[in-house]
Amino acid sequence: MHAALTRISALTLCVGATGAHASPCEVIVExxxxxxxxxxxxxxxxxxxxxxxxxxxxxxxxxNWSSSTGTFGPPAGEPLPALDADTxxxxxVDGSDGASVFQVYDTNVLSLTVNAADTTWALxxxxxxxxxxxxxxxxxxxxxxxxxxxxxxxxxGNSKTDGxxxxxxxxxxxxxxxxxSHVDLLDWVTISADGSRFSLGLTADRRVRLQPYACDADVDxxxxxxxxxxxxxxxxxxxxxxxxxxxxDGDVDALDLVEYTTQYLAGC
Numbered sequence: 174m175h176a177a178l179t180r181i182s183a184l185t186l187c188v189g190a191t192g193a194h195a196s197p198c199e200v201i202v203e204x205x206x207x208x209x210x211x212x213x214x215x216x217x218x219x220x221x222x223x224x225x226x227x228x229x230x231x232x233x234x235x236x237n238w239s240s241s242t243g244t245f246g247p248p249a250g251e252p253l254p255a256l257d258a259d260t261x262x263x264x265x266v267d268g269s270d271g272a273s274v275f276q277v278y279d280t281n282v283l284s285l286t287v288n289a290a291d292t293t294w295a296l297x298x299x300x301x302x303x304x305x306x307x308x309x310x311x312x313x314x315x316x317x318x319x320x321x322x323x324x325x326x327x328x329x330g331n332s333k334t335d336g337x338x339x340x341x342x343x344x345x346x347x348x349x350x351x352x353x354s355h356v357d358l359l360d361w362v363t364i365s366a367d368g369s370r371f372s373l374g375l376t377a378d379r380r381v382r383l384q385p386y387a388c389d390a391d392v393d394x395x396x397x398x399x400x401x402x403x404x405x406x407x408x409x410x411x412x413x414x415x416x417x418x419x420x421x422d423g424d425v426d427a428l429d430l431v432e433y434t435t436q437y438l439a440g441c
Contacts, residue, residue: 198416200225200267201386201394204363204371210351210378220373222386222394224366225265225272226252232273232338235266236305244281245307245334254364256280256334259357261290263350263373263381264364266338273304273340274348274383278358279329287330289356294323294339299346305338328356347384353377388441389419390433398440406433 202223205215228235228251237246247253254264254277262277278290300320308314313328314335329335342348352361354377361373373381386394392402392409410417410430417425419432 199227199366200265200272202265202383203386204373204381204383206374206381207379210376210380213380215380215382221363221369221371222365222396223265223363223371225267226254226366228252228266228268230268231270232266232268232275232304232340235268236275236307236336236338238305238307242281243308243333245277245336246281252366255368257360257362259288259359261352261355261358261361261375262336262364263361270304271341271343273301273338273342275305275336275338276325276350277307277334277336278327279334281332281334287328287356288335288358289326289328289354290335290358291327291353291355292323292325293349293351293353294325295349296321296323296339296342297347299342299344301339301342303337304340307334307336345385347382349380349382351378351380390436390439390441398437403437406437 202225204220204223205218206220207214208218228247230248230251235247235251237248238244254262256262256277256279258280260279264275266273266275276292279288302320303316303318303323306314306316307327310316315326316337317324323339325337327335352358352375355375358375361375363371363373388398390398390402392405395401406417410425410433413425415425417429417433419429422428
C-alpha cells in the first residue's frame with residue numbers, strides 16, 4: 174500500500190508551521206533505506222514512520238549538552254527517548270524553533286567501550302544548520318556544513334553520549350543519511366515520540382531517506398486510507414480539534430470537511 178503513496182503536502186497530518194497547512198499537530202516523517210549501498214531504491218523499501226518528540230524548548234535547549242556532564246540530557250520534565258549503549262539513535266524533535274533531526278550516540282549509563290562514527294547527511298528542498306552539538310569542534314568531534322551537505326565525525330568514551338541536531342526543516346524537504354564508518358556500534362535505531370523503535374541496517378554507506386509523510390487522508394497512520402480514517406477525522410472535526418483544520422485558515426469548519434473528503438476519495 175505504501176508504494177502507492179503520492180506526495181500531497183509538505184508535512185502531513187497538520188504538522189505545524191513547517192507544513193502545507195498551519196495546524197499545530199504532529200510532525201510525521203517517513204523512513205526508507207536502500208536495499209544495498211548505492212541502489213537508491215527507497216521507494217520500494219519503506220521502513221517506518223516516526224513522530225517527532227514535542228517540546229517547548231529549542232533544539233539546542235532540548236539537547237542540553239554541557240561541558241560539565243558531556244552528555245545529551247533534556248531538561249527535567251521534557252520527554253526523554255530511551256537510549257542504549259553502543260547504539261546510534263535517530264529521531265525527530267518539534268521544538269519552539271521548528272522541526273529538527275537528532276542523532277545521539279550511546280547512553281550516559283556506564284559503558285566500557287570507546288566508540289566512533291562518521292556520517293554524511295545530504296539535504297534537498299531546504300537549507301539547515303547544526304542546532305546542537307554534543308561537544309565543540311575538536312579532534313574527537315568534527316562538523317562540516319554548507320547548508321545542504323553535512324559531515325560529522327564523533328569519538329566518545331565511557332559513560333558519555335555524542336551527537337548533534339540539524340534543522341530547521343521546513344517545506345518539501347528530503348534528507349539522505351549514511352553512517353560511513355563506525356567503531357563498536359551494535360545498532361542504529363529510529364525512535365518515535367510514542368517510544369516505538371525500528372532497527373536500521375548498519376551497513377557502511379547504505380543510505381536512509383527521511384522525508385515528510387505525505388498522506389493527509391491517512392489520519393490513523395496505518396499506511397492505508399479507509400473508513401477508520403474517515404471516522405477519526407469526523408471525530409476530530411466535531412470536537413473542533415485544530416488537527417482538523419485541513420485548509421490552514423485557523424478555523425475548523427465545513428470547508429475543512431470538504432477538503433478532507435476530497436483527499437479521502439483521492440486516496441494516497
